[in-house]
């Protein structure tokens with residue numbers, strides 16, 4: 001049976017790769033590499049660097065995977081994501097059938113950890129649900145959340161307390177949840193931190209975490225929000241894209 005290894009590759013530093021991931025990389029015959037256009041070119045470069053540095057076994061192949069554009073979400077966010085996943089599942093199935101021999105191992109390199117805000121597991125499950133015979137396993141990776149905490153030398157939760165991981169979109173929609181003290185925000189295209197009343201909050205922010213151009217800022221939200229907005233805008237203009245995440249915490 002065809003086999004797919006879904007390998008977390010860390011959040012921007014090739015040295016995030018675990019020994020388990022290196023071993024898995026060396027078992028892969030065909031890597032399926034998503035091509036998401038300009039913004040993701042830097043991410044593709046990291047994947048390629050990882051393969052060059054850590055794969056000792058010659059003869060593996062790289063197969064580009066064209067990612068269809070997701071339709072604008074409108075009012076039905078879940079519906080548009082479901083349609084997009086179905087389209088992706090078709091594209092993956094076609095490629096697996098065409099490019100992966102019956103006894104070969106395919107590899108999907110996933111940014112950060114596959115368990116956090118990533119569709120790969122859902123898509124591979126959808127391919128199987130379509131009746132395509134496939135086995136797969138998951139190798140965990142260092143996520144941007146861990147990279148953020150390490151870069152700032154912070155513990156994400158207060159003693160005995162929970163931590164919520166959410167998106168910028170949710171923070172904009174619902175504000176900072178009343179019943180939470182520590183919230184990690186990802187996928188924030190809107191600088192959602194700037195929309196909450198800043199008094200009583202600290203922020204630990206990081207962009208391009210783990211990469212050579214990592215940027216960090218932290219402090220009282222009321223004092224650093226403007227600086228983070230400026231850093232973010234400058235970095236985005238300089239690089240053409242940005243990936244950032246942050247921890248917001250109510251001060252005691």
Ligand SMILES: C[S@@+](CC[C@H](N)C(=O)[O-])C[C@H]1O[C@@H](n2cnc3c(N)ncnc32)[C@H](O)[C@@H]1O
Pocket residue numbers: 011012111112113114115116117118142143144145185186187188206207208209210211243244245
């Ligand atoms: C589609 S999610 C993928 C998350 C990934 N699976 C993980 O474990 O980190 C992309 C979001 O992760 C965060 N992210 C990923 N890599 C990052 C990095 N190197 N620096 C800052 N944020 C990052 C950003 O919030 C970005 O919008």
